[in-house]
Amino acid sequence: MSDANLPSAGPAAGFLAPGDRPAHDAMDRGGEPAPVRDLRVAVVGLGRAGVAHSVMLASLEGCGLVGVADPRRAARAGLRGMGFAAPGFPRVERLLEKVRPDAMIVCAAQDERAGVARAAIDAGVPLLIERPMSRTLAEAEELVELAAARGVPLAVGHPLVYEPLFGRVLDIVRRETLGPLRSARSAMFVSRVFGPHPRRGPDCLDPRRLAGGVVAHLASDLLFLLVQLFGAPAAVRATWNLLYGEVEDELHGMMTLPGGLEVGFDSSWSVPGYPHASTVLELEGRDGKLLASDEAIELELRRPTPGYPTGETFVRNAEIAAPARFDYGGEALWLHDAAFLRWVAGGAAPPNTGAEALRAHRVMDALYRSAAAGGRAVELS
Amino acid sequence: MTRRAYAAPRLLLSARALDGATRATRERLLEIQERFREPKSLAVTFAKSIEAGAEGVLSAPSPLLREALADLEGTIPLFVVLPALQAQDYRLFEPGVEPLLQRARAQAGAASRLRMTWRGLARGAAFRGGDFAARVPLLLEAESHLFPPRGVAGVVIAAPIADVALAGGHRAFFESVARYVRARFRVPAAFETRNPGTMLRRLREWGARPDFVIGPMNPCGLGMKPAEAETLAELARAEVPFVATELRASGLCALDAGARYARAHGAHGLAPDLSEMDEVAVDLKRMRNGGQP
Numbered sequence: 001m002s003d004a005n006l007p008s009a010g011p012a013a014g015f016l017a018p019g020d021r022p023a024h025d026a027m028d029r030g031g032e033p034a035p036v037r038d039l040r041v042a043v044v045g046l047g048r049a050g051v052a053h054s055v056m057l058a059s060l061e062g063c064g065l066v067g068v069a070d071p072r073r074a075a076r077a078g079l080r081g082m083g084f085a086a087p088g089f090p091r092v093e094r095l096l097e098k099v100r101p102d103a104m105i106v107c108a109a110q111d112e113r114a115g116v117a118r119a120a121i122d123a124g125v126p127l128l129i130e131r132p133m134s135r136t137l138a139e140a141e142e143l144v145e146l147a148a149a150r151g152v153p154l155a156v157g158h159p160l161v162y163e164p165l166f167g168r169v170l171d172i173v174r175r176e177t178l179g180p181l182r183s184a185r186s187a188m189f190v191s192r193v194f195g196p197h198p199r200r201g202p203d204c205l206d207p208r209r210l211a212g213g214v215v216a217h218l219a220s221d222l223l224f225l226l227v228q229l230f231g232a233p234a235a236v237r238a239t240w241n242l243l244y245g246e247v248e249d250e251l252h253g254m255m256t257l258p259g260g261l262e263v264g265f266d267s268s269w270s271v272p273g274y275p276h277a278s279t280v281l282e283l284e285g286r287d288g289k290l291l292a293s294d295e296a297i298e299l300e301l302r303r304p305t306p307g308y309p310t311g312e313t314f315v316r317n318a319e320i321a322a323p324a325r326f327d328y329g330g331e332a333l334w335l336h337d338a339a340f341l342r343w344v345a346g347g348a349a350p351p352n353t354g355a356e357a358l359r360a361h362r363v364m365d366a367l368y369r370s371a372a373a374g375g376r377a378v379e380l381s
Numbered sequence: 382m383t384r385r386a387y388a389a390p391r392l393l394l395s396a397r398a399l400d401g402a403t404r405a406t407r408e409r410l411l412e413i414q415e416r417f418r419e420p421k422s423l424a425v426t427f428a429k430s431i432e433a434g435a436e437g438v439l440s441a442p443s444p445l446l447r448e449a450l451a452d453l454e455g456t457i458p459l460f461v462v463l464p465a466l467q468a469q470d471y472r473l474f475e476p477g478v479e480p481l482l483q484r485a486r487a488q489a490g491a492a493s494r495l496r497m498t499w500r501g502l503a504r505g506a507a508f509r510g511g512d513f514a515a516r517v518p519l520l521l522e523a524e525s526h527l528f529p530p531r532g533v534a535g536v537v538i539a540a541p542i543a544d545v546a547l548a549g550g551h552r553a554f555f556e557s558v559a560r561y562v563r564a565r566f567r568v569p570a571a572f573e574t575r576n577p578g579t580m581l582r583r584l585r586e587w588g589a590r591p592d593f594v595i596g597p598m599n600p601c602g603l604g605m606k607p608a609e610a611e612t613l614a615e616l617a618r619a620e621v622p623f624v625a626t627e628l629r630a631s632g633l634c635a636l637d638a639g640a641r642y643a644r645a646h647g648a649h650g651l652a653p654d655l656s657e658m659d660e661v662a663v664d665l666k667r668m669r670n671g672g673q674p
Contacts, residue, residue: 054548327604
C-alpha cells in the first residue's frame, strides 16, 4: 500500500489513545493486532451485527467462535447454514453455563442488552456490547459501574474510531495541528428510511424497545468520535424530525464545549444519495482547516507542523494503510474486534471502553432530552 | 465424475458500479449512475464494449440492465451476479439465505415457483432451512426469471453471500453451488469476493474448483485481503482462474498500470468497471491489445 508520503500516525488504525499511547501497542505479523493468547468467544444475538461479528471472529487468528445464543431458532439455523459450526442456545444463561466463553459479543435487541450484559458480568465474562449499550442511560451507568466493580472488561461497539481515515483525523486534532479550534461541524447521513416503520418485523422501530432512532442506531458512533476528539460538551441543544414513525429520523444538534467551542452535529437516515453511511467532519482552527469524509482528508495549513507542510494536503482513504485481514463491509469492524480481544487477552484497553462509551451515551441522552423539550439547552454534569 | 470444463473470461466489462458494489467514491458512483440512467446509453456502451473485445458484461440483472439488453438487437454475453440486489439492499434483510429466498419467491412467477418446489424436493432442500449449500441453488432458481431470454454466459455469486460462507468455512456451499450452476444453466460458475487471497487459499485447501473467482487486484494492494503478499502467493499457486477487478484502486493508479500488474501477477482475466473508465471502448480495446491502442 502506497503510504510513503504520509506522516506516521501510529500503528493499525493510525489512532493514538490519550497520552499518545498507541492503541494497538503490540503488533503481530506485520501490523496485525491479534490476541496474544487463544480466546473462546461467544456471540449473543444473530441479526446483521451478530453475523458480522461472527465473520470477524472466524477471520481473527487466535480466537474461535465457541457458541451463539438467540431465542429465534431460524436465526441459529441461519448461522449454521452459513457454515459456522458453533453450538447454538436459545438463552444466554444456558450458553454461559455450557460453553464458559473467554469473551462475549452482545448484539441482542436494544431492550435486552442490559439483561444479557448483567448475566455476562455476573459470570465474569468480558464483553463487547453493540451500541447503544442499553436502552436507557440509567442502565448504561449501572452496567459500567457493575463491570468496574467486578473487574470485568466492558467495551461498546464504536467502529468509526477504528476507520483508518478517522484515526488519522484523531491524530491531527490531538497533535493540535490546526491550533486552537474555532469551529467544528459534523454530519452522518444514510439513505435508509423513506416510509412509515412497520409495526412488526425487522424494520419495526418501537420506541418502547429502543433508545431512539437515527442517533441511537447510527450516529451515536459519530458522537463517540466527537467525544474522543473534543471531550464531552458542557451543554447541548437539539431539534428533531419524526418523519415516518415514533422515533427520530433526523436530529440537528449543537454542542457547547466547556471552553466555549460549538460543535454542530447533524444526522439523518432519510436523505437520498447516500447508499452507504457517510460521515463528514469540518474543523477550522487558528492555523488551518480540515475537511474529512469517509473518502478523503483535505488539510489546509497556514504553518508547517510535524508531518504536514504549509498549504494543502489531500489524503485519499485508499492511500491510508488498511491492515484488516478480512473485508466484510470495510476495515473498521475487524480492527475493532481485534482491539477488544487483545484487551481481553491482556493487552492495552481499547478506546471504546464502557466508561468512554458512557460519555457519548450521556451526550446522546442530553440531545434527546433537548429535542423532546423543543430545543431547550440541556446541561451535562 | 468429470465435469464439462468452461473457460474463464479474459476481459469483461464490469457494470457493478450500477449495483453500488465497487470502491468508487460516492460522487463517482452517483455520476456513473446518472450517466447510465437511460437504458439506451447503457445498451450502446455494452455494444461498443463487445466490439472493443470484451467477452461479456458483469452485472446483477437489475431492471435497468434488462431494459438495456432488451434494447439491443444482438446478444450481449452476461455474467449475471446473484442475488439480484444492490449492495446496500442487503441491510434491508435479516442475514442468511431465507429472507432473500422469501423475497425472490414472492417476486417469481408461477413457473419459477414450480421449478423451485421440484428442485427443492429433489435436493432435500426443504429440510435444510438456512443451509447455503441447499438453499442458495433454490435462490438462483427463483431469480432465474430475471435472466435475459438469451445471452447468459456465466453465474457469479455476489460477495456478500460468498464471503460469509468463506468465513464460515462452508466447503459444501462452494462445491454444490458450482455444480448446480453448471448442471442447471450450462454456464460457468464463479464467486465474487472482497477477500481474494483467503478465497483462493480455502478453495485450494478444499480442492474446490469453481470456474473462476473474481475480486480486487491492483498495484496498490487495495482490497487484496488478507494482505497483498499473501494474495500474490496464492495467485501463484491457484488452480482456479482469477479475474481481477478494482484495477485502479479507487483512482490511485492508472488503468493500464492496474492491468499490467494483474496480468504480471497471475490474473487470468480483467474486469475493469464502468466507474474506472472514461472512454469505455477505447480503454477496453487497449486492454485487449495488452496496453497498445
